[in-house]
Amino acid sequence: MPETGNDDKINVGSVVEAVSADQSFGAPLYVVESMCMRCGENGTTRFLLTLIPYFRKVLLSAFECPHCGERNNEVQFAGEIQPRGCSYRLDVLAGDEKFIFDRQVVKSESATITIPELDFEIPPEAQRGSLSTVEGILVRAADELSALQEERRKVHPKTAEAIDQFLSKLRACAKAETSFTFVLDDPAGNSFIENPHAPSPDPSLNIKFYERTPEQQAALGYLANSSQSERDQVVAPSSAIPHGAVGATAGHRAIAQSNSTDISDHLFRYTAPEEVMTFPSTCGACMKRCETRMFVTKIPYFQEVIVMASTCDDCGYRNSELKPGGAIPKKGKKIILSVRNVADLSRDVIKSDTAGVKIPELDLELAGGTLGGMVTTVEGLVTQIRESLARVHGFTFGDSMDESKKNKWREFGSRLTKLLSLEEPWTLILDDELANSFISPVTDDIKDDHQLTYEEYERSWEQNEELGLNDIDTSSADAAYETTDD
Numbered sequence: 033m034p035e036t037g038n039d040d041k042i043n044v045g046s047v048v049e050a051v052s053a054d055q056s057f058g059a060p061l062y063v064v065e066s067m068c069m070r071c072g073e074n075g076t077t078r079f080l081l082t083l084i085p086y087f088r089k090v091l092l093s094a095f096e097c098p099h100c101g102e103r104n105n106e107v108q109f110a111g112e113i114q115p116r117g118c119s120y121r122l123d124v125l126a127g128d129e130k131f132i133f134d135r136q137v138v139k140s141e142s143a144t145i146t147i148p149e150l151d152f153e154i155p156p157e158a159q160r161g162s163l164s165t166v167e168g169i170l171v172r173a174a175d176e177l178s179a180l181q182e183e184r185r186k187v188h189p190k191t192a193e194a195i196d197q198f199l200s201k202l203r204a205c206a207k208a209e210t211s212f213t214f215v216l217d218d219p220a221g222n223s224f225i226e227n228p229h230a231p232s233p234d235p236s237l238n239i240k241f242y243e244r245t246p247e248q249q250a251a252l253g254y255l256a257n258s259s260q261s262e263r264d265q266v267v268a269p270s271s272a273i274p275h276g277a278v279g280a281t282a283g284h285r286a287i288a289q290s291n292s293t294d295i296s297d298h299l300f301r302y303t304a305p306e307e308v309m310t311f312p313s314t315c316g317a318c319m320k321r322c323e324t325r326m327f328v329t330k331i332p333y334f335q336e337v338i339v340m341a342s343t344c345d346d347c348g349y350r351n352s353e354l355k356p357g358g359a360i361p362k363k364g365k366k367i368i369l370s371v372r373n374v375a376d377l378s379r380d381v382i383k384s385d386t387a388g389v390k391i392p393e394l395d396l397e398l399a400g401g402t403l404g405g406m407v408t409t410v411e412g413l414v415t416q417i418r419e420s421l422a423r424v425h426g427f428t429f430g431d432s433m434d435e436s437k438k439n440k441w442r443e444f445g446s447r448l449t450k451l452l453s454l455e456e457p458w459t460l461i462l463d464d465e466l467a468n469s470f471i472s473p474v475t476d477d478i479k480d481d482h483q484l485t486y487e488e489y490e491r492s493w494e495q496n497e498e499l500g501l502n503d504i505d506t507s508s509a510d511a512a513y514e515t516t517d518d
Contacts, residue, residue, distance in 0.1 A: 068097035075102065107161040108141060114221025116404070117248065121238040122214040122225055124166070129208045133167050136226040142252060143218035145169065150201055150212070166214055166225075170206035174199055219248040230421070230441075233397045241401050246319065254317060315344040316351065328357060333478045334382070334470040354382065354407055356468040360501065365467035368485040369410070369460045375474055376483065377411040377452065384468035386499070389417065390461040394447055400465065410460060410471075411452055418448050465495050 062079040075097035082090060091108040122135075139145065141161045145154040154173055162169070178199055184192035205212045216223050221241070227234040244252070313324040322344035330336050336357035343350050369376065383389070385405045389398040396417075403416055451458055462469045467488070473481035496502045 068102050070102045071100040073099040107163055116221055116241045117219040117244050118221045119240045120216040120225040123236045124212050124214060126211045135166050137166055137169060138163055138224040140218055140220055140222040142220040143216055143223040146215045148213050167206050174202045219244050220252055232395055313342060315349055317349040318347040320346045361467040363488040364465040364491050366487040367462040367471050369471050370483040371460055372457045379410050380472040381408050381410055381413050382470040384464055386466045387462050387464035387469040393458045414451055465491055
């Protein structure tokens with residue numbers, strides 16, 4: 033791979049173009065002279081943009097000082113920030129050394145690692161952009177803490193003694209001599225903990241995705257300063273766009289043009305055009321004011337849903353959501369579909385954020401929130417699962433992996449692809465604790481669709497606790513209603 037000499041000037045524009053390009057395998061190795069932070073002399077930093085197959089673009093940097101021998105390396109993500117943040121929670125049992133020695137961890141520059149049992153936290157600034165294992169991260173943290181212990185013993189002996197006691201606990205965790213919890217939280221969504229049992233679920237690993245807070249957006253560089261935002265934000269008067277403008281105007285225009293096809297398309301697109309509402313909101317990307325449109329519709333054999341769509345004229349961000357309407361169902365719902373023919377692949381599917389997906393024939397199980405909420409078809413859902421697994425578990429195809437694991441993934445990928453070819457019947461199960469998911473029937477009456485089964489079940493206390501339902505107190509509202517009725 034070509035290198036540029038230390039005396040050559042680096043074309044910053046070429047680096048930016050390489051980062052922005054879709055294909056980066058041919059990117060050159062950039063060499064830059066930079067100062068060593070240990071001895072103050074000049075060392076050499078090498079940059080290489082590369083693409084990890086089935087994962088993301090990364091920018092590798094390696095620094096070396098020939099004067100004092102200082103060396104370090106870093107991994108930075110050159111691609112886009114993910115739509116949501118991610119939180120990995122790994123429960124490590126005592127005595128399972130192989131469990132932490134072989135499990136790979138990607139920690140981005142915005143990720144935080146915590147061990148609640150030790151009240152220990154590795155902030156984003158420490159070990160930023162590292163590719164290691166659970167053991168490697170804990171050992172490196174222990175080494176960095178113990179680097180200045182000799183000086184501390186001379187100046188603050190009590191503090192040094194307390195740190196020695198803590199280091200013994202931390203090293204015990206690194207050797208799996210005690211049980212602990214390893215939590216990796218990344219608002220950018222670019223961190224990762226390997227599942228060695230993939231594609232089967234890992235009972236020790238819990239993954240959650242969440243919406244970023246305004247503070248996290250600001251830390252990632254998505255927010256302008258508040259004074260500038262307040263100057264730039266211009267709120268359109270609510271009277272400028274009356275409610276119902278979207279549906280009603282389109283319908284009136286079609287009627288005026290006497291086009292019967294357009295009349296039906298525009299009027300039946302909404303349940304009631306006068307119910308389409310337009311109101312100002314805040315963009316989730318740049319936090320400037322944007323426009324949101326919302327209307328309520330009823331899906332047959334399902335429930336009332338709220339359709340929302342937002343567009344931002346400043347940054348071009350677009351977002352659409354389908355939210356359940358009405359009260360929270362008292363029971364969860366499990367939807368079981370037997371897929372036998374091509375018509376089943378075209379069935380409409382509404383998968384909520386809380387729904388899990390199971391395919392028993394493949395021993396595949398995705399926890400609720402893995403793919404987020406979506407409106408798609410059966411075929412589209414399987415395609416999303418395949419792409420998501422390939423993206424999240426792309427390290428399985430790396431050079432460091434055993435050939436047996438690679439063959440296992442290749443076999444699973446081929447079996448997942450065969451589902452769409454319908455070589456044999458298979459079963460799709462949506463398990464939704466809030467009963468907000470739906471698979472459309474192929475018959476006029478859902479009772480006549482014998483391939484589609486709905487099962488209701490009582491939620492456990494743990495499920496209600498995770499959903500926040502145990503803390504809901506409606507006694508005041510109930511008392512108010514009873515008083516009104518009297």
